[in-house]
Amino acid sequence: MASVAPARPGTEAVELSVVVRQLRWEAAGVVSVELCAADGRELPPWRPGAHIELVLPTGIARQYSLCGSPEERSCYRIGVLRERGSRGGSEYVHAFLRPGQPVRVRGPRDNFGFGPASAYLFIAGGIGITPILPMVREAADRGVPWQLAYGGRTAASMAFLDGLRQYPEQVWLYPEDQVGRIPLHEWLDQPRPGTVIYACGPEPLLSAVEAAAAHWEPGAVRMERFRAWPKPARPNTEIEVVCARSNRTVTVPADRSVLAALQDEGVPVTGSCREGVCGTCETRVLDGDPEHRDDILSExxxxxxxxxxxxxxxARGPRLVLDI
Structure with missing residues (x-):
């Protein structure tokens, strides 16, 4: 398994049987989970910003960012917030997942794309700190200048603070009940050439970051969303999808997604979030003009x-040819 490269979003990711090694409280309502390969082998490599899909015994599958060290190949570490109104994923992890329990994972996949820069500004809200943690460690290890603005509803709800205390000069904490929200205008008013912003957290924070950094250079802001960003409704039309490898042509009605229509016809495609945020269903386009509605791809x-x-x-036109 050591030869497996970190999967890009949508590429054929590995499915693994793993065992829960440890659960640990990291903050009020947040637990970290360590997962090890059931056969004891090394797990596939990953880069800061990557996530895995955790498949629970109930059949529920949820995506969680990897927050451990990429150098630690014996286990994956994720952080899970017990969400109010949970659809079953975080509630199961907190209420029922225990050490020694077998589960499955798919991945890792990397939608965030932590790349080289002259300097970094990390902005995290709540559980959005999880994909940022390995980025912080790598920037620190490489000696690249960086700063982190990390906010939460309360100090007690802000996870992984122990590990961040080793960087007192680079980390600014904003528990809302004590000091208010992250003052984005102070952080983002003056563009910094060569600095890349990585942000993750709830949608109001990410929308505010986009607005406050709109005058920064193109490509300076990179973010990962938990859920699809609200978009204006767009009219759909019937399209034809040619599956090149399967030698199949499928008509996609206006009221069905491409993924759903292909699955209806028995074409072997996979998906998970069905909101354009997890990357599971990424597919190569061989011909045609796709109309992108995801929250992953850059401009x-x-x-x-x-x-x-x-x-x-x-599709913007009547036909797409896909590598399926």
């Missing part, structure tokens, strides 16, 4: 038009 990726997320995206 450069969208212009390239060589891949799409078929759970939400469609």
């Amino acid at each position: 450069d990726d969208r212009r390239a038009g060589d891949r799409m997320f078929i759970c939400v995206s469609r």
Whole structure:
């Protein structure tokens, strides 16, 4: 398994049988979970920003960012917030998951894309700290200048503070009940050439970051969303999808997604979130003009038009040829 490369979003990711090694309280309502391969072998490698899909015994599958060290190949570490109104994933982890219990994981996949920069500004809200943690460690290890603004509803709810205390000069904490929200205008008013912003957290924070950093250079803001960003409704039309490898042609009705229509016809495609945020259904586009509706691809990726997320995206024209 040591030869397995970190999966790009939507590439064929590994499915593994793993065992829960440890659960640990990290803050009020947040537990970290360590997962080890059931056969004791090394787990596939990953890069800061990657996530795995945890498949619970109930059949529920949820995506969680990896927050441990990429150098630690014996286990994966995730942080799970016990969410109010949980659809069953975080509630099961907190209420029923225990050491020694077998589960499955798919991945890792990397939608966040932590890349080289002259300096970094990390902005995290709540459980959004999880994909940021390994980025912070790598920036510190490489000696690249960085700063972290980390906010939460209360100090007690802010996870992984122990590990961040070793960086007193780079980390600013904003528990809302004590000091208010992250003052984005102070952090983002003055663009910093060469600095890349990585942000993760609830949608109000990410929308505020986008607005406050709109005058920064293109590509300076990179973020990962928990859920799809609200978008204006777009009219759908019937399209034709040619599956090149399967030698199949499927008509996708206006009221069905490409993913759902292909699955209806027995074409072997997979999806998970069905909101364009997890990357599971990424598919190569061989011909045609995709209409992107995901929350993953950068503007450069969208212009390239060589891949799409078929759970939400469609076509600008009547026909697409996909590598399926």
